[in-house]
Structures are given as C-alpha cells and as structure tokens.
Amino acid sequence: MSPRLRTVLLAGGGGGARLARGFYGLVQHAETLVLTNPGDDFEHLGLLVCPDTDSVLYAVSDAIDAQRGWGRESESWSVLAEVERLGGPSWFQLGDRDIAMHLLRREGLDAGQSLTCITGNLAERLGIRGLQIVPASEQSVRTVLTTAEGDLDFQSYFVGRRCEPKVESLEYQGAIEAAPAPDLLAFLQAGCDCVILGPSNPYLSLAPMLAISGIVEALTRAAQVVAVAPIVDGAAIKGPLAKMMADRGLEPTALSWVDEMKTLHPGLVDLWVLDRRDQDAAEVLRLRGERVFTCDTMMTDTTQKIALAGQLIEEVKRFV
Template sequence: MKSRVVILSGGIGGAKLALGLYRTLPADALTVVVNTGDDFRHLGLAISPDIDTLVYTLADLADPQRGWGRRDETWSFMAALSTLGGPQWFQLGDGDLAMHVERTRRLADGETLSAVTADIARRLGVRATVLPMSDAPVRTRLRTDAGWLDFQDYFVGRRCEPAVSEIRFDGAADATAAPGVLAALADPDLRAVVIAPSNPYVSIDPILAVPGLRDALADTAAPIVAVSPLIGGAAVKGPTAKMMRELGATASAAEVARRYAGLIDGFVVDTVDADAELPGGIRRIVAPTLMTSLEDRERLGRTVLASAQTCPRTRPATGRGT
C-alpha cells in the first residue's frame, strides 16, 4: 500500500504547503481536509472560499498575486452588477463565478459538498483527495466591538478591523465529519498528519470542532506535525497575530504550539523563532517557513515529511486501540 499524508488546512497559507506536499508526494497520496467554517451564501450562491483556494492551487489555476481566485481572471460580471447597484464588497471573477454557480446548482439537486468538491477537483486535474471537514454547514462567527459578525463580513467586508473577543462555530456540535475524513486518519498506511500554517483560531479550530475529529487525531498512529503560521510574531498574511492579541494571547510561535499541546508531536518554527520555548513533549523543528516561491513550498513540504519520519509520538495515548 502507498504511504499517505493528511493535511488539515485553511486557505492561502495552507494551500501553499499543500501544494509543496502535493508536488513532493505521489499526487494521489495526499488528502487535504479543508476548513468550511468560512463558507457562506452570497448573491444566492454557495461560496466555499478555502475549498476553492485549495482546488485552484493544486490545479495550477490560482492567482499568484492575490492568492485567491483564478489566474487571468476577468471582472465583467462585477462591473455589470455595480451598474445595477449590486454589492461589491465580495468580488467574484467571471471564471470563479462558474465554480459557485455549479456548486450551488448541484447542492440544490441534492448532492453533498464532498461529492461536488471531489468531482470538480477531478475535472480540474487534481489527483489529491480534497475533503471538506463536513457536509453539514458549520459557520464561524466572531464577537467583536462591532457586534457578532459572520466570518466573511469580518474578514472581507470589514477588513479584519473590528477587535475580536470571542469565536464560535455555529452548527459544529451537530455536524459529522465528511465521508472519507475519519477513514483517512485511520488508514494504516498513513505516514503523517500535518497541520498547515493556517490561522489556528478560525481555520484549524473549526475543523477540530467537528465531533470525532480530535478523537481521530488522538487515535492515529502517524506522527502529527504542525507548522507555525507566525514568523517573528507576525503573520505572513491575514489577522492571526492581531486576533491572538485581542483574545489575550501572545502573538508568537510558542503560543501557537501551546494551543496545539497534547494534539501534536512536532512543531515547525521559522529560523527566526529557533529559540521559541515549546511545551514539553513537542519536538522543535527549525526551518525556513516563508513560502514565496514554488521551490520554498516544495522545500518546506520535504522538511515536514522528513521530520515526521523521525518524530516520535509524544501526545497522550487514548486507550481506544491504536
């Protein structure tokens, strides 16, 4: 049997590492479990931002400048919508619009999000398995100084400006893992589980909030290695550091590692954070983590895989049989 790797991922940062792993491994050996807490309805369409970023990235269709959406996009739909007084705060390119229309059509016809995602990924030439964390709706909401906000309202509409004091995942308690997620984590040929350098609060925590996911991670015999989303206390992109400070945490790689304590065996920090104090039992792995080029992504992917192979299990045993 082929050795396999599972990565838990949000959008842009996670997609970069997923691509590095995808190009390092046999293409069909990678499974990406994607956050869907960011999903929402806009203009009547079902939008799955993180799934689309992963699929476009692995299909070599992603816009390299924005990090989201399709390369060589056109915007005639948004221009026409503007003349009619339609909302402009969330941009949908013409090519990207086709993804959302097709997803919405198929969901309305009774297909599941995981089935639609798998078929679209296949049609775009992606050989990795891309799985939503759940087929059930789970929605990330944030309590801010502007009131409770849906994630996209906070992230895109308000550009992450409101201060965050609480995060919740509506629907998570009643959700179940999408088909294939738990099986991937229980695969006896699983080589490693990777937690991407995504925002731990709003990209990874929604995945972990789905019942059964934490237990499946605890039970897997494969090593679990996380990659810090912070370099020198700053996020490469997005509100991770700002959000951590607002929630009363120190914006540091060490703080992210403490958040994952008991869940992971190894933690990759950037060279500038080589002296970060990690919780006991977590192996420190020091490597350049800034992924500005394809070579950077492949190199970090190889580092993560090599480190996982020499990283002993340190997280507590559950006694449930692995």
C-alpha cells in the same frame, strides 16, 4: 522503495493552500488527503461560496492569483460590474471564472450531490490527480465572531470590515451537530501515518474544523499530529492572526502560538514545526520537553512549497 506516507493535511487559509500545493508536488512520496475549512463558507447571490476549499483547488492546480493569494489568475470581473450597476451587492469580489465554480457547485447541490463529490469533480476538471481534497464536513459549519460591533459572520468581519473590530469571542455554529466527512473517516480507518495542521490561523482556519464533533478523536488515531507555525520571527505570515492574538493579550510569537494551541487543543500536537528564524523559541520548547523541528517554512514559490512538504515527510518518517 518505501511505501508512501499516508497523510491528512488540515488546510485553511493561504498557508494551508500553499502547503497543499507542496504535497501535490510529492504525490509519489505521500498519499495525502487535504481537509478544507468550511467555516468561511457562505451564501452569496444564491450561490454557496467555499473560499478555503476553492483556494486549495486553485493553489494545487496553479490557477490561483499569486499576487492576491486568492481567486483565479487572469480573472475578469464583468459579472461583478454588472451586479453593481444593477444595484446588487458588490462588497464581496467574485470574478467571472470564480463564479463558474460556484455555479457548478450549486448545480451539484441541487442535484443531490455531496460537497465531497462536487469538490472531487471540480478538482478533476482542474487537472488535479492523486490528491484528495475534502471539505471537513458535509454539514454546515460557520464561524461567527463576537466583536465590539456585535456578532459578525466570517466574511462580514474579514472582507466587509477588513478585520478592524476587536474580536471578543468566536463560535463555530453547527460544529457540534456536524460530523466529520465520511471520506476523512474512511481514509483514517485504512491507516494514517500523520496529521499535519498547516500554517493556518488557529482561530479562523483550524478551529472550525477541529470543533466538528468527533474529528479530534478521529485524527488522533493517526500515529502523530504535526503543527506548522503560521508565525515567523514575530510576525504572522498573512492575515489577521497577529491582531487577533493581540486582542487576546498575546504577543505574535511562535512561542505564544504554541502556548495558545496547547490551551485550545490540549494534548493534540506531538511535533511543533517552527521556522529556522525562531531557534530561540525552539530551544525553550525543547527544554520544556516538546518535540520541535525547525526548517525554512516560508513558501514564496512552488519550489519552496514542495521543499517544506518534503522536509515534513522526512521528519515524520523518523518516527513512523
């Protein structure tokens, strides 16, 4: 039996969480560290809420609300209703079981534990085994969007304003001062076959992680970097990516996504993964000398999530 592929998966947003679930179904074939996006994290009601990290935890443990794509399945909302009744902020929806996670995270932080340690403990309590889930940094990194309405933190833009304001620029506050998570550096130092950039929003989900000082240099020590397109057949799979690209004068196509990624992160990606419905874009890229792999990248159920992870593993093994 061939050794397991050592893989780092950058998982931001729903697409990254779904692909993390796929790799969890193949732990016998790939030893995977899932790196989660801290740019969405914020303090709310005295608690540190880490939406992307928790989405990965919930998706991997099959506890996520599949209809909404976030939060816990079979959730109840008694605390939120009481907060609203008492005149507190209710614009950000936190369910009762979700709040339990944030309370335990707060307890761990107050006890001096690292975010990585806390996340690992939560993963274990959710029954996750054989998959490392690690926030990209122990330091604070926060996405701030400059819009036509002024500066907005991520949650104010995404939840409070429902992505309506035109985005003029983005800043990842704290990224320059932050350092990559120690567990990530240790994993890379022990040897890594590939880094996979999940099918995530390049501005809101991947960029906050890649902006952390030293992280790109650390990741490119891996044998190859693979990027999975978050756009299929001219449409973003989910979220505000298409609108954000339009705000930047770009068409929401797989080809435009590749060009934008090359602009944002020159020389980072070795292999582009596009959906089979974007064969025309794939051919254009091949004529440019790019390595491209096409497959079914839609992940509407667990079988498809595992299938995509499996195809990525097999394609990467061809060049390891």
